[in-house]
Amino acid sequence: MTLSFDALAEQFDDQRGLPANALRHLVAFVDGIARGRTLTIVEPGIGTGRISLPLAASGHRIVGVDISRPMLDACARKAATLRVEERVTLIEGDATAIPREDDSCDVGIFASLLYLVRDWEGVLDELARIVRPGEAVVWIRERTERGGALALWDVNWRTRVETAGFRHQAASPTEDEILAALQRRWPDVMTEPLASWTFGQSVGQARDGYGERLRSLYPAIPDDTWSVLVQDFLHWAETSFPDPDGRLDGQVMLEAVVA
Numbered sequence: 001m002t003l004s005f006d007a008l009a010e011q012f013d014d015q016r017g018l019p020a021n022a023l024r025h026l027v028a029f030v031d032g033i034a035r036g037r038t039l040t041i042v043e044p045g046i047g048t049g050r051i052s053l054p055l056a057a058s059g060h061r062i063v064g065v066d067i068s069r070p071m072l073d074a075c076a077r078k079a080a081t082l083r084v085e086e087r088v089t090l091i092e093g094d095a096t097a098i099p100r101e102d103d104s105c106d107v108g109i110f111a112s113l114l115y116l117v118r119d120w121e122g123v124l125d126e127l128a129r130i131v132r133p134g135e136a137v138v139w140i141r142e143r144t145e146r147g148g149a150l151a152l153w154d155v156n157w158r159t160r161v162e163t164a165g166f167r168h169q170a171a172s173p174t175e176d177e178i179l180a181a182l183q184r185r186w187p188d189v190m191t192e193p194l195a196s197w198t199f200g201q202s203v204g205q206a207r208d209g210y211g212e213r214l215r216s217l218y219p220a221i222p223d224d225t226w227s228v229l230v231q232d233f234l235h236w237a238e239t240s241f242p243d244p245d246g247r248l249d250g251q252v253m254l255e256a257v258v259a
């Protein structure tokens with residue numbers, strides 16, 4: 001099953017928005033690649049424009065492709081609010097078949113996309129076709145490290161889910177597979193740290209509506225099994241994390257992997 005972002009369009013930025021400082025570093029990094037030029041940047045899987053719209057605000061032209069109409073609509077609304085809509089072209093379509101000419105863009109950029117696409121190497125092939133030779137393809141990578149409390153919370157939940165007979169799928173492609181695939185197409189790949197920040201929530205916030213928030217991720221679990229699973233987990237969580245103001249935090253490291 002492919003995860004659809006249609007229902008998530010309105011919440012995506014609240015949940016996954018990047019801190020202002022991280023965006024500043026991201027924009028400065030791409031401006032550095034531009035060396036004074038106005039770039040035409042293609043972003044397959046542009047979503048709400050979290051990555052590309054700040055680049056449009058910095059003067060670059062954006063070609064964004066996404067299979068989700070609601071995500072593109074949210075992106076268009078944001079582009080209008082930022083008054084950059086004239087520099088942003090949005091295309092509803094698949095990242096493995098982007099309707100652009102060969103060598104028609106200066107930079108390709110992607111983030112949080114390849115694990116959603118069965119033919120993920122096809123996305124890289126499209127970028128290799130569309131981005132002019134000698135220019136950059138940039139993978140914006142968000143690495144997370146969970147703190148001790150959050151790690152314990154997650155492991156306990158995942159173990160319970162698996163004991164109920166549901167198998168979590170390992171992330172595919174892995175980061176190493178993506179790096180190797182980039183290197184096969186562009187031999188010089190380097191990684192540049194952009195920013196790092198703490199993410200997380202209080203125990204009370206995590207407990208609140210836990211079952212409802214996670215339900216759509218586990219469609220294979222029947223409703224009655226799900227209710228028991230969530231109830232047992234929340235009971236464990238209340239015992240193990242009695243302070244609702246306790247924190248479940250981790251660290252995000254934002255990096256640009258440039259090919």
Ligand SMILES: C[S@@+](CC[C@H](N)C(=O)[O-])C[C@H]1O[C@@H](n2cnc3c(N)ncnc32)[C@H](O)[C@@H]1O
Pocket residue numbers: 004005006044045046047048049050051065066067068071093094095096110111112113116117
């Ligand atoms: C997790 S969001 C990330 C959005 C954006 N890249 C960002 O980092 O903010 C993934 C986006 O990829 C889109 N997507 C998934 N599969 C796709 C495909 N085959 N072609 C184009 N877009 C796709 C989804 O609709 C969603 O908007």
